Amino acid sequence: MTDLITLSDEVAAARAGAQPVVALESTIITHGMPYPRNLATARAVEAAVRAAGAVPATIAVMGGRIHVGLSEAELSHLAQAEDVAKLSRADLAVCLAQGGVGATTVAATMICAARAGIAVFATGGIGGVHKGAEDSFDISADLRELAETPVTVVAAGAKAILDLPKTLEVLETQGVPVIAFGQDGFPAFWSRESGLPAPLRMDTPEAIADAHRMRAALGLPGGQLVANPIPADAEIPASTLAPLIEQAQAQADARGITGKAVTPFLLQRLFELTEGRTLEANIALVLNNARLAARIARALMA
Ligand code: PSU
Numbered sequence: 384m385t386d387l388i389t390l391s392d393e394v395a396a397a398r399a400g401a402q403p404v405v406a407l408e409s410t411i412i413t414h415g416m417p418y419p420r421n422l423a424t425a426r427a428v429e430a431a432v433r434a435a436g437a438v439p440a441t442i443a444v445m446g447g448r449i450h451v452g453l454s455e456a457e458l459s460h461l462a463q464a465e466d467v468a469k470l471s472r473a474d475l476a477v478c479l480a481q482g483g484v485g486a487t488t489v490a491a492t493m494i495c496a497a498r499a500g501i502a503v504f505a506t507g508g509i510g511g512v513h514k515g516a517e518d519s520f521d522i523s524a525d526l527r528e529l530a531e532t533p534v535t536v537v538a539a540g541a542k543a544i545l546d547l548p549k550t551l552e553v554l555e556t557q558g559v560p561v562i563a564f565g566q567d568g569f570p571a572f573w574s575r576e577s578g579l580p581a582p583l584r585m586d587t588p589e590a591i592a593d594a595h596r597m598r599a600a601l602g603l604p605g606g607q608l609v610a611n612p613i614p615a616d617a618e619i620p621a622s623t624l625a626p627l628i629e630q631a632q633a634q635a636d637a638r639g640i641t642g643k644a645v646t647p648f649l650l651q652r653l654f655e656l657t658e659g660r661t662l663e664a665n666i667a668l669v670l671n672n673a674r675l676a677a678r679i680a681r682a683l684m685a
């Protein structure tokens with residue numbers, strides 16, 4: 384496996400010196416945000432990880448290899464490339480075998496991070512059970528990856544475009560610890576509260592690191608979902624978004640959008656319907672998650 388992975392010099396040095404590393408995904412860059420804000424955000428997230436005392440490792444597939452830690456040129460290329468594949472667990476090996484270019488989702492980033500010995504990963508929001516899943520069966524592979532692969536994922540909850548009660552139920556069934564950071568409620572991506580209680584709560588990075596270690600000590604597979612609420616000054620009230628999410632979902636249904644295209648379509652429609660407010664909130668929450676992930680990565684090294 385290690386000969387499939389290319390570590391950047393910075394990540395290789397950090398791994399060799401037992402310095403804390405935070406994995407970052409690339410689908411948020413290629414499919415989650417428009418250019419050029421995606422590139423500026425990817426750079427700012429890496430800077431936030433560094434400022435918090437850890438080394439960032441943005442992950443993507445290029446030239447038949449998993450790149451853990453991207454150069455400035457690679458990041459810039461990825462942010463503007465048009466035909467980048469969105470890779471989840473199902474697509475990762477095929478893309479590698481064919482030598483293609485692919486951006487890793489939460490699921491695929493977890494797989495690559497674990498293989499590279501990285502225990503902590505920051506993103507915006509995980510995928511989950513889509514509204515209407517009782518008919519579409521659209522349930523993100525991110526959920527089962529959390530049950531399988533030992534990486535602690537820091538997200539602002541699950542994206543509010545999803546059916547959050549069903550998402551929490553599936554996570555419970557899969558045995559995934561869902562830990563709200565510093566509050567009792569489960570956050571809803573662009574909003575601090577979903578109205579649903581979080582199954583677990585922790586208030587310090589050290590407590591999250593201890594739980595991560597304990598899971599390994601028990602021999603349990605899988606990771607943890609840390610649900611970190613968006614900063615208060617950046618949030619959009621859930622009541623403002625609810626009708627717009629319904630509208631976007633109705634348009635997705637009417638246009639027959641399915642599969643991998645659903646999440647990017649809904650994020651883009653909400654960006655348009657809110658005149659860009661969801662993008663600003665998304666950027667704020669990713670930065671916030673990067674900072675917390677760096678603190679957890681440091682606590683794991685202590
Ligand atoms: N977080 C964001 N924006 C995104 C994503 C996460 O702030 O676009 C991506 C992640 O890569 C996640 C994916 O894995 O959305 C979910 O896609 P799907 O619903 O198709 O599993």
Ligand code: MN
Nearest residue numbers: 521522523642
């Ligand atoms: Mn899906």
